[in-house]
Amino acid sequence: MSTTVTPTRPPAPVAPVSRARWVRRIVLLVLVIALFLIPAITRIEGQTLVSNSLLFRFTQMFMLITLASDWNLTGGFTGYVDFGHAVFFGVGAYGTGILMGHGWAFPPALFAGAVFAVVFAYMIGFPTLRLRGPYFSIAMLGTFVAMREIVRVSKGITGGGVGLTLPPYLNRPLFYYLTLILAIIVVGVMWWIRRSEFGASLIAIREDEVGAEMRGIRTTLHKITAFAIAAFFTGLVGGLWAYQNTFIDPDLVFIESRTVELVMMSMLGGLGTVAGPPLGAATIYWMRDVVWKNFADYHLLAEGAILIGIVLFVPAGIMGALGDRSGTSIQRVWKRWMGGAAGEGEP
Amino acid sequence: MTVVRDPSVKPLLEGRGVTKRFGGLVAVQSVDFAVYPQEMVGLIGPNGSGKTTLFDCLSRVQSIDEGRVLFKGIDITSKKPHSVAHLGMARTFQVIRVYRKLTVLENMLVSRQWRGETIWSQLRPSQADTEERARELINFLSLEHLTLEPAGTLSGGQRRLLELGMALMPDPDLILLDEAASGVNPTLVETIKDRIRRLNEERGKAFLIVEHDMRFISDLCTRVYVLNYGEKLAEGTPEEVMEDEAVIEAYFGT
Amino acid sequence: MSEFVQAVINGVMLGGFYAAMMLGFSVIWGVMHVINLAHGEFIMVGAYLTWFLNKEYGWEPFAAIIVVAPVMFLLGYVLQKVLINRVVDRPHLVSLLVTFGLSIIIANVLKLVFTADSRITESSATGFWTVSEDITIPITKSVVLALALVIMISLYLFLQRTKTGKSIRAAAQNKQAARIVGIDIDKIYAITFGICIAITGVAGTMISPIQAIAPFQGPPLTLRAFTITALAGLGSIPGALMGGLTLGLLESFIGIYVDKIGTNLAIVASFALLVVILVTRPQGLFGGLRTDEEPQPL
Numbered sequence: 001m002s003t004t005v006t007p008t009r010p011p012a013p014v015a016p017v018s019r020a021r022w023v024r025r026i027v028l029l030v031l032v033i034a035l036f037l038i039p040a041i042t043r044i045e046g047q048t049l050v051s052n053s054l055l056f057r058f059t060q061m062f063m064l065i066t067l068a069s070d071w072n073l074t075g076g077f078t079g080y081v082d083f084g085h086a087v088f089f090g091v092g093a094y095g096t097g098i099l100m101g102h103g104w105a106f107p108p109a110l111f112a113g114a115v116f117a118v119v120f121a122y123m124i125g126f127p128t129l130r131l132r133g134p135y136f137s138i139a140m141l142g143t144f145v146a147m148r149e150i151v152r153v154s155k156g157i158t159g160g161g162v163g164l165t166l167p168p169y170l171n172r173p174l175f176y177y178l179t180l181i182l183a184i185i186v187v188g189v190m191w192w193i194r195r196s197e198f199g200a201s202l203i204a205i206r207e208d209e210v211g212a213e214m215r216g217i218r219t220t221l222h223k224i225t226a227f228a229i230a231a232f233f234t235g236l237v238g239g240l241w242a243y244q245n246t247f248i249d250p251d252l253v254f255i256e257s258r259t260v261e262l263v264m265m266s267m268l269g270g271l272g273t274v275a276g277p278p279l280g281a282a283t284i285y286w287m288r289d290v291v292w293k294n295f296a297d298y299h300l301l302a303e304g305a306i307l308i309g310i311v312l313f314v315p316a317g318i319m320g321a322l323g324d325r326s327g328t329s330i331q332r333v334w335k336r337w338m339g340g341a342a343g344e345g346e347p
Numbered sequence: 348m349t350v351v352r353d354p355s356v357k358p359l360l361e362g363r364g365v366t367k368r369f370g371g372l373v374a375v376q377s378v379d380f381a382v383y384p385q386e387m388v389g390l391i392g393p394n395g396s397g398k399t400t401l402f403d404c405l406s407r408v409q410s411i412d413e414g415r416v417l418f419k420g421i422d423i424t425s426k427k428p429h430s431v432a433h434l435g436m437a438r439t440f441q442v443i444r445v446y447r448k449l450t451v452l453e454n455m456l457v458s459r460q461w462r463g464e465t466i467w468s469q470l471r472p473s474q475a476d477t478e479e480r481a482r483e484l485i486n487f488l489s490l491e492h493l494t495l496e497p498a499g500t501l502s503g504g505q506r507r508l509l510e511l512g513m514a515l516m517p518d519p520d521l522i523l524l525d526e527a528a529s530g531v532n533p534t535l536v537e538t539i540k541d542r543i544r545r546l547n548e549e550r551g552k553a554f555l556i557v558e559h560d561m562r563f564i565s566d567l568c569t570r571v572y573v574l575n576y577g578e579k580l581a582e583g584t585p586e587e588v589m590e591d592e593a594v595i596e597a598y599f600g601t
Numbered sequence: 602m603s604e605f606v607q608a609v610i611n612g613v614m615l616g617g618f619y620a621a622m623m624l625g626f627s628v629i630w631g632v633m634h635v636i637n638l639a640h641g642e643f644i645m646v647g648a649y650l651t652w653f654l655n656k657e658y659g660w661e662p663f664a665a666i667i668v669v670a671p672v673m674f675l676l677g678y679v680l681q682k683v684l685i686n687r688v689v690d691r692p693h694l695v696s697l698l699v700t701f702g703l704s705i706i707i708a709n710v711l712k713l714v715f716t717a718d719s720r721i722t723e724s725s726a727t728g729f730w731t732v733s734e735d736i737t738i739p740i741t742k743s744v745v746l747a748l749a750l751v752i753m754i755s756l757y758l759f760l761q762r763t764k765t766g767k768s769i770r771a772a773a774q775n776k777q778a779a780r781i782v783g784i785d786i787d788k789i790y791a792i793t794f795g796i797c798i799a800i801t802g803v804a805g806t807m808i809s810p811i812q813a814i815a816p817f818q819g820p821p822l823t824l825r826a827f828t829i830t831a832l833a834g835l836g837s838i839p840g841a842l843m844g845g846l847t848l849g850l851l852e853s854f855i856g857i858y859v860d861k862i863g864t865n866l867a868i869v870a871s872f873a874l875l876v877v878i879l880v881t882r883p884q885g886l887f888g889g890l891r892t893d894e895e896p897q898p899l
Contacts, residue, residue, distance in 0.1 A: 134694070145821065149869055153866060198466060200457045207447065208444050211440070260701065260705065300705055
């Protein structure tokens with residue numbers, strides 16, 4: 001299989017970690033098998049397998065893992081911090097919803113929704129990815145707000161503020177497996193990209209875009225490809241979410257806090273790492289599920305405070321705190337932004 | 348012109364009336380120049396005479412207001428920076444631009460040649476031969492003990508060498524060196540000089556070199572252009588240029 | 602024709618408000634290099650404060666300024682000392698994220714205190730001056746416009762004439778040099794932030810009688826402030842006026858001529874304008890306080 005180390009490539013720089021690497025691999029494998037078995041082994045009193053609420057919560061977590069990893073591809077690897085990433089979620093959700101309203105079956109509608117998200121990413125990325133730094137971030141925030149209003153206004157197609165109802169379909173194990181597999185695929189893709197020349201060029205763009213361009217990296221093509229890949233998977237999650245929720249309206253789908261969550265999760269885990277965003281997503285999801293749901297009124301407030309706390313006090317995230325053990329050497333999109341605040345002084 | 352040349356050899360890089368303005372200031376004024384295959388050409392001039400600006404125009408990070416630049420006979424006057432790099436022109440920078448958070452090896456790998464590649468082909472991990480080439484160049488530049496260090500931890504001179512390596516990675520035909528020896532200790536300067544000479548002799552690379560240190564230029568180059576206030580003041584062999592009245596006046600003032 | 606004149610009148614009034622509304626955002630960015638994403642939320646804080654005084658004590662909304670301005674100044678001063686000072690002069694991303702977090706906190710506190718319902722204050726200065734049959738000038742909005750002009754002129758004079766104002770401009774242009782000539786940068790920053798938040802809060806007072814307010818209405822205002830800053834250049838007050846009027850007129854014309862489908866499209870227009878400006882003229886259209894600030898790679 002392609003996921004094993006290819007012998008042709010001496011494992012990039014680091015040599016003496018093979019044992020730790022195997023341990024990590026085995027732990028990961030056990031974890032994945034356990035996740036696959038959960039629907040079979042959990043029984044909750046008074047709930048059938050199909051309505052099992054634990055599965056529903058896991059499904060939410062898998063979606064967040066996928067979304068955070070997507071965000072990290074542009075925000076972490078490429079260094080383009082996207083404050084409107086949830087717009088692709090919305091395009092995917094509405095694409096799927098609208099097509100299903102026209103009688104399409106779910107699988108083709110889902111795929112088409114993701115393709116819409118990609119097309120949208122190309123359209124919007126072409127002007128916005130020319131912008132740097134905060135200008136890009138704000139332009140994406142603007143795209144997001146604008147798209148919500150456009151959806152609200154286009155009543156004929158989207159149902160406007162009233163929203164769209166999708167054919168109801170309660171099958172939690174199905175969504176569980178779909179989102180689990182999607183999350184595994186996405187994390188795998190990110191891992192692969194990080195090892196590839198494509199991923200290395202993204203990091204080069206983050207570190208010095210002008211220099212990268214002069215050294216022959218087609219920066220525009222690379223940026224927009226990364227953007228489109230992220231949009232594709234985000235669109236898929238959007239479509240899955242829409243079908244699972246059976247109802248979408250502009251305020252449910254285009255919700256600012258979704259982007260905030262993704263930024264927060266990626267940062268908590270470690271920006272620009274493969275393992276960081278999933279870790280961050282899982283941590284925040286379960287913290288919320290276990291602790292904050294008891295304080296519903298305050299939970300967004302707490303998230304704002306946590307975001308500030310992470311930025312000021314743990315800028316390198318969990319992966320940064322763990323050191324360089326994931327084998328990536330780029331937890332530090334940061335330090336460039338933070339001006340060396342995360343420890344290492346800049347020369 | 349004192350340098351005798353076979354007229355059938357076409358120049359590798361040729362500029363005709365290259366002009367660059369910043370607002371009212373003319374940074375480069377109607378400069379003609381040529382670099383022939385396997386030649387080492389120097390570009391000197393006092394501070395602010397437009398050398399780096401000219402380099403920036405050649406590698407296309409600055410637009411060219413007037414004139415044309417041909418590389419291998421292809422007009423690159425309005426090409427994008429990466430296309431110029433793909434054609435086989437590489438450069439180093441006066442202000443060092445290495446990717447500090449990547450290791451020396453990764454820096455080299457990222458700088459390999461992308462010519463004609465699709466994104467799909469880049470989604471593979473680095474090929475063994477690419478890495479072999481990178482390691483070979485790192486050895487050539489005597490940086491092998493630093494292969495796995497982040498470039499940010501290297502000294503200024505080591506970074507200059509790394510930059511040279513990054514420029515060589517795509518196997519270019521012409522390399523523009525911008526102050527390759529500034530801020531470098533004398534032993535390393537000798538290393539850099541030696542490597543440049545060997546690259547020219549053994550691998551047939553052409554160089555266009557901006558440098559303040561006249562000895563560096565006269566040791567390496569066969570021909571020199573002198574810029575002053577954006578205009579071409581003189582050209583010739585290093586010896587001729589150094590005896591030129593106008594050049595002496597530009598450097599030492601009146 | 603009268604429709605056109607009416608659109609111009611509405612646009613000028615809206616534009617004047619926008620110009621005053623974004624000053625705080627633009628000056629904070631220009632002086633401290635902090636992009637304050639909580640800007641719209643600070644406007645809402647000022648607006649709710651006004652609403653509270655209006656509702657509970659029957660104050661005239663515009664009279665609330667005498668309370669809103671000092672309270673907001675204090676809030677800004679303290680916030681700068683406690684939080685913002687930690688992100689000053691750090692790369693933009695840091696301040697973006699911290700103020701993003703701040704905006705979430707403020708909006709949710711407002712929701713907890715005042716609930717999510719829309720509110721509007723009652724001004725006694727209501728009604729219209731009728732110019733002709735179908736051209737009218739709303740009185741409340743005229744007061745807002747007048748107030749906006751007063752704020753802009755005062756800020757301009759403050760920055761140009763007073764010692765503190767000159768210190769602020771010096772700090773914006775060259776922090777190190779300002780420090781060397783004996784300016785206490787931390788204090789200047791705290792004062793700057795205080796003044797900017799005070800102006801921003803007063804903008805909340807101004808918006809409260811002319812538009813319904815709600816805890817989550819900050820982001821569209823922040824976005825407009827950003828758009829006008831991009832138009833105007835950082836910290837430029839004449840630029841702010843030009844930029845504000847441009848956006849105000851644009852939205853007003855969309856409102857009158859296209860608005861068969863919903864006023865919300867105005868935000869789409871202002872966003873489109875933003876992207877066009879950013880892509881074509883990243884340094885802004887009308888110059889500004891600083892010239893060395895350019896869209897830097899983070």
